[in-house]
Amino acid sequence: MPAWDVIIRRSQILSEIRGFFEARHVTEVTTPSLYSAASFDPHLASFVVATDQGQQFLQTSPEYALKRVLAEYRQPVFEITPAFRAGDIGRNHNPEFLMLEWYRPDFSLVDLMEEVEQLLDALPEPPSLWAECRKAGIPKVSFQQIFIETFNEKPDDLSSAALWEMVRSEDVDVEHLVFIDDSLFKSDCLDFLFKQVLEPTLPPVYFLTEFPLCQSALAVIDNDRQTASRFELYWQGVELANGYEELRDVVEINHRGALANEQRKRRGLSHIEIDQAFVNASARMPACAGVALGFDRLLMVWLEKHQLAEVQLSL
Amino acid sequence: MGTFSTNEFKSGLKVLLEGDPCSIVENEFVKPGKGQAFNRVRLKNLKTGRVWERTFKSGESLEGADVMEYEMEYMYSDGEYWHFMKTDDSFEQIAADKTAVADAMNWLKENSRCTVTLWNDVPILVQAPNFVDLEIVETDPGLKGDTATGGSKPATLTTGAVVKVPLFINIGEQIRVDTRTGEYQGRSKSN
Numbered sequence: 031m032p033a034w035d036v037i038i039r040r041s042q043i044l045s046e047i048r049g050f051f052e053a054r055h056v057t058e059v060t061t062p063s064l065y066s067a068a069s070f071d072p073h074l075a076s077f078v079v080a081t082d083q084g085q086q087f088l089q090t091s092p093e094y095a096l097k098r099v100l101a102e103y104r105q106p107v108f109e110i111t112p113a114f115r116a117g118d119i120g121r122n123h124n125p126e127f128l129m130l131e132w133y134r135p136d137f138s139l140v141d142l143m144e145e146v147e148q149l150l151d152a153l154p155e156p157p158s159l160w161a162e163c164r165k166a167g168i169p170k171v172s173f174q175q176i177f178i179e180t181f182n183e184k185p186d187d188l189s190s191a192a193l194w195e196m197v198r199s200e201d202v203d204v205e206h207l208v209f210i211d212d213s214l215f216k217s218d219c220l221d222f223l224f225k226q227v228l229e230p231t232l233p234p235v236y237f238l239t240e241f242p243l244c245q246s247a248l249a250v251i252d253n254d255r256q257t258a259s260r261f262e263l264y265w266q267g268v269e270l271a272n273g274y275e276e277l278r279d280v281v282e283i284n285h286r287g288a289l290a291n292e293q294r295k296r297r298g299l300s301h302i303e304i305d306q307a308f309v310n311a312s313a314r315m316p317a318c319a320g321v322a323l324g325f326d327r328l329l330m331v332w333l334e335k336h337q338l339a340e341v342q343l344s345l
Numbered sequence: 346m347g348t349f350s351t352n353e354f355k356s357g358l359k360v361l362l363e364g365d366p367c368s369i370v371e372n373e374f375v376k377p378g379k380g381q382a383f384n385r386v387r388l389k390n391l392k393t394g395r396v397w398e399r400t401f402k403s404g405e406s407l408e409g410a411d412v413m414e415y416e417m418e419y420m421y422s423d424g425e426y427w428h429f430m431k432t433d434d435s436f437e438q439i440a441a442d443k444t445a446v447a448d449a450m451n452w453l454k455e456n457s458r459c460t461v462t463l464w465n466d467v468p469i470l471v472q473a474p475n476f477v478d479l480e481i482v483e484t485d486p487g488l489k490g491d492t493a494t495g496g497s498k499p500a501t502l503t504t505g506a507v508v509k510v511p512l513f514i515n516i517g518e519q520i521r522v523d524t525r526t527g528e529y530q531g532r533s534k535s536n
Contacts, residue, residue: 071379073376073379073380073381073382074379117352117382117403117404118374118376118382119352119374120373120374120375120376121373121374122376123374123376203398203399203400204400205399205400205401205402206381206383206384206400206401206402206403206405207381207383207402208402217380218380218381221377221378221380221381222377222380224377225377245379247379262378269377269378272378272379
């Protein structure tokens with residue numbers, strides 16, 4: 031079990047976070063963890079629960095529910111809630127973890143990144159690494175740009191075969207990767223190349239921006255830049271936050287859902303029904319940017335611990 | 346024996362990898378962002394003793410290996426096999442070949458309590474106890490009062506193993522050796 035002072039600091043930080051949002055008129059909401067739909071992301075597995083209303087799922091994130099809240103009330107909202115991901119267990123992973131997620135109508139991605147930085151700045155007793163970072167501000171690294179600078183190719187221009195060759199030429203054990211000629215495999219290769227080749231050259235804390243199109247998830251595509259409007263916040267190699275300029279195009283969302291199901295099928299995973307209530311809500315919600323932040327991981331790096339088990343009560 | 350998936354891999358779990366029985370040493374779960382999760386696993390090959398590192402797709406499984414470890418007492422050797430008896434009052438005996446005995450050969454003494462690893466009931470590895478008391482049968486004589494110089498000399502033990510000992514140690518003396526390092530620990534308590 032974590033030390034008592036960790037428990038106290040967790041409590042203080044949660045309090046600060048609530049104060050931060052209250053001052054900015056972002057309202058806390060509580061959405062159900064048990065929901066009728068699962069996430070269709072091929073890399074996420076939802077826990078299935080048998081209920082009197084039939085099969086339901088523990089949420090991998092409050093995204094679907096919060097977007098329905100946004101569609102209904104059209105107000106900036108945040109939630110601090112347990113999220114559940116089956117099979118994810120390790121130093122930086124626990125199947126149940128605490129997620130801080132919030133949505134800002136009319137914010138651009140840049141506005142939201144600024145707010146993430148301001149949130150961190152509001153937290154008490156920062157670690158020494160934060161003092162160093164905030165002097166110059168958290169740098170923004172364009173994935174598109176560093177990939178082109180390093181490999182002389184646009185990530186989305188490379189075929190699965192070409193990416194696979196690049197991965198194998200790194201001469202590192204990749205027995206976990208199996209060649210499949212689709213965009214999900216390309217995404218996995220790009221993740222590998224990022225971790226192996228690009229990340230070691232980057233500063234300890236940064237926002238990664240301008241994602242490749244094959245990693246659009248539920249983010250809007252920037253047609254001029256031909257990149258996905260996403261950002262991720264990294265702290266010493268640990269992903270802390272994942273933000274999007276949220277997709278609201280119904281046709282596009284359903285298209286991405288269908289694509290995900292094809293990818294799932296190719297990998298022997300179950301078909302997931304696309305939650306139409308969520309899709310409809312996406313069409314009705316205001317233009318917004320949203321971000322999901324792993325609170326346990328934030329606590330872990332803020333307190334300079336090295337694994338979630340040091341900051342999470344695991345009983 | 347069943348199969349085990351990557352999220353069941355724990356230190357000490359015995360699995361089959363490429364036909365060899367292995368013990369899991371360490372299991373690290375890695376998931377880049379929202380990408381393909383994998384496990385970086387370190388395994389010890391119980392037949393060869395080598396440790397190797399491999400990645401597995403998260404959720405992949407390996408067959409369990411029928412590996413059992415028993416505490417056994419060393420009885421004797423007929424030159425071809427080394428004979429051990431289980432210490433659990435079953436009087437069960439097994440015969441381990443040279444490959445299985447390997448390094449332990451340097452430290453085996455009658456009634457030594459060893460750990461014998463069996464795979465499908467065949468001994469594949471013998472581990473001597475961490476410390477063993479053995480008599481010196483051959484070494485250069487030490488000069489009286491030679492306790493200050495701190496030098497060392499080789500000494501041959503009853504098993505044939507050669508260990509570095511302080512200059513004042515003589516033939517016939519019993520010394521304690523750390524079998525994991527082959528290092529002299531001191532004179533045996535009951536000398």
